[in-house]
Amino acid sequence: FxxxxxxxxxxxxxxxxxxxxxxxxxxxxxxxxxxxxxxxxxxxxxxxxxxxxxxxxxxxxxxxxxxxxxxxxxxxxxxxxxxxxxxxxxxxxxxxxxxxxxxxxxxxxxxxxxxxxxxxxxxxxxxxxxxxxxxxxxVDLEKFSNPDVKKTLILSQKLGIKPDEKIIITVSRLTYKNAVDIIVRAMSFIKTEARLLIVGGGEEEKKLKKLARELKVENKIVFAAGSYDEIPAYLKLGHVLVRPSRSEGLGTAFLEAMAAGLPIIATSVGGIKDFLIDGETGLEVKVDDPEDLARKLDLLFSDEALRQKLIQNGRRLVEEKYQxxxxxxxxxxxxxxxx
Known part of the structure; x- marks a missing residue:
């Protein structure tokens, strides 16, 4: 054609x-x-x-x-x-x-x-x-499965991320619909020692930084602006991808995270329902509920068997339906x- x-x-x-x-x-x-x-x-x-x-x-x-x-x-x-x-x-x-x-x-x-x-x-x-x-x-399975190791190392050094740190990552346009503010609020409730890596830009960025300061969690959050080609390397730094969306047509960022070997935490809104099965392909959280999100993050970090189950099922789903x-x-x- x-x-x-x-x-x-x-x-x-x-x-x-x-x-x-x-x-x-x-x-x-x-x-x-x-x-x-x-x-x-x-x-x-x-x-x-x-x-x-x-x-x-x-x-x-x-x-x-x-x-x-x-x-x-x-x-x-x-x-x-x-x-x-x-x-x-x-x-x-x-x-x-x-x-x-x-x-x-x-x-x-x-x-x-x-x-x-x-x-x-x-x-x-x-x-x-x-x-x-x-x-x-x-999803380009090869691209997200095998990111550039050198690029990942450079990013970790640039962002000050240590090898033993637990990293919660969200890859999002910083808009109201993507509810990144809920992740920032969840950082004041989470019990696990972890940092949040926010990859993306948008009209909500200043509000999110102000919110982090007000909640006194700014030292737990890293903001990064990355090109699409850098996303696989950013995902390699993460332990879980989170986006508690208020609205979503599909949510390709979740599929890319699954391909990269990350478990996902999401709301069951819009097109996310096509791939999110709670406890099987990811963990479901309530819309606009930072405390629920914090509980699910603590659960995932404390239960390695569950984490591996979600990783394997998510990867299999992408291989079968989303290449x-x-x-x-x-x-x-x-x-x-x-x-």
Missing amino acids: NFVMLTGKYKFSLPREEKLGNIMVCRLGFGFSVDKFLLPVLVFLKFIFLKRKLLKPLLFWGIMISYSSIGAYFLKFLYPKVPFLLTVQEGNREWERNRFWWRLLLKKVDYVTAISSFLLEKAWEAGYSGKAEVVPNG WSQIAAKMRDIFNSLL
Whole structure:
């Protein structure tokens, strides 16, 4: 397959067009944040301009109910015979906040893939009645199983993490939905001598640092900003991955941690339910309950047999259901059925 990606030019410095493997990336707009509001029109016009040059047959593929996907929605009026595939992978309650667009776009979609059973149910609730299936995000098993040892050592030295320390890690955008504040609060209740490594950035960072100071746990917490390529090395430093999410489309960070050999602690919200079985593939905690989280952390650190059980079951689950090779095969079959 050959792909043409029509997306926004989210940074002025990015090239307008770029070839990445079998994907031609076309960045539309002028490099300003307001460009996203122009995307429906820009996508519509760009496709009309490109259509004569594109190999047939054609397929519209929208990723999320986004501004670019709205462009595909309008194109369906002009090209009704071109199939429209939509992948639903939202995670921050967009199905509530953008209800109008969910209902509108789904009327023109021919096939829906959702990254979790939860999101597929949200598509049904929004009025979709066509062909659909769950196709989750995948994990590069090799990448997360065998991180760069040298990079891990450099990170541990940079962050001042000692080999014998127990490290609780969360890999998250620092937003309200990911509830990193609950982990910070749990650090004032946990009995085990452990440190929290927060990998990620976002609008909640200043609030979280202030909260840590107020609770007098700042000496137990390390903030780190890492690129995606560094995540396997960061995970290697951890003993358990925690994210007590308030909302989640799937939770790929949990799957990556499982692939890296870490047990997980999570809330059973949204798409997390697809892979979290309490006491088998991870430990479940209540939403917005730092004391419950602290109890589960103490349990995990005190019960090595349980920890090893969760590690083995989590790894097996990723191997069986979430490898990219399996996901790619599913998507190939869907493309062939539509073309």
